[in-house]
Amino acid sequence: MLSEAQKTFRFAIIMCVCCSIALTAASVGLKERQDENKLIDRQKNILKALNLISKDKKYTGDEIKENYNGNVKEFYLDSEGNLTEEETARALFLVGDASNIKTYAVPFKAYGLWSWMYGYIAFNGDGDSIVGFTVYSHGETPGLGGECEKPWFQDQFIGKKITDINGKFVSIGVVKGKVADKGFSKIKEKNYVDGMSGATITSKGIEDYLRKDLSAYETFAKRLRRKG
Numbered sequence: 001m002l003s004e005a006q007k008t009f010r011f012a013i014i015m016c017v018c019c020s021i022a023l024t025a026a027s028v029g030l031k032e033r034q035d036e037n038k039l040i041d042r043q044k045n046i047l048k049a050l051n052l053i054s055k056d057k058k059y060t061g062d063e064i065k066e067n068y069n070g071n072v073k074e075f076y077l078d079s080e081g082n083l084t085e086e087e088t089a090r091a092l093f094l095v096g097d098a099s100n101i102k103t104y105a106v107p108f109k110a111y112g113l114w115s116w117m118y119g120y121i122a123f124n125g126d127g128d129s130i131v132g133f134t135v136y137s138h139g140e141t142p143g144l145g146g147e148c149e150k151p152w153f154q155d156q157f158i159g160k161k162i163t164d165i166n167g168k169f170v171s172i173g174v175v176k177g178k179v180a181d182k183g184f185s186k187i188k189e190k191n192y193v194d195g196m197s198g199a200t201i202t203s204k205g206i207e208d209y210l211r212k213d214l215s216a217y218e219t220f221a222k223r224l225r226r227k228g
Contacts, residue, residue, distance in 0.1 A: 037061075051122070073094050073096075074093055076088040076090055090217060092106055093120075103123065106213070108213040111205050113199070115140060117148060119133065121210070130160045132158060160172055160193060169218055171207075175192050
């Protein structure tokens with residue numbers, strides 16, 4: 001027969017085991033929910049860049065997944081700039097199919113004053129005209145570099161081009177002040193957007209890193225431009 005001390009010890013052991021199992025189960029369940037939320041947020045921002053959802057409307061997770069799975073195909077670029085389903089460092093999300101690309105989005109990251117900024121930039125199937133731009137994660141100063149998340153900044157990119165009048169890749173410039181005040185020709189204005197007031201470093205970071213990241217997709221984009 002167990003003594004009182006032994007009973008107490010056994011009870012403590014049983015409670016520890018039960019608590020451990022409960023905590024493990026809760027942790028696994030929480031991680032699954034976190035992973036699911038991250039996936040939905042990623043899909044939502046890709047859809048925003050591709051203009052497949054409104055930036056002003058709220059959607060349920062199921063609506064996001066249904067829209068994404070029904071419209072977006074995930075690919076990567078190989079070392080030759082060809083589409084592949086094998087994972088590489090260059091992800092690409094397209095609407096249409098490989099032989100008839102309507103629009104496509106690519107990820108980018110840029111370092112501002114305080115943090116990395118993460119987003120997506122989307123193009124028409126011509127490999128030149130921008131159809132959407134979004135920044136979904138950053139740690140920049142609210143009211144200054146933090147304006148990168150605001151519609152007024154992001155919507156400027158729509159309709160801009162990443163090539164000049166001669167078809168040469170120039171990416172997108174982010175000017176200090178307003179593009180309209182720079183004296184650019186109407187054609188050259190297509191390669192620039194207004195910067196964020198008081199956030200020169202953040203603006204320059206977006207410009208520099210966009211050029212770098214988009215350069216990695218140029219072989220693919222050139223092929224689309226030749227078709228056009």
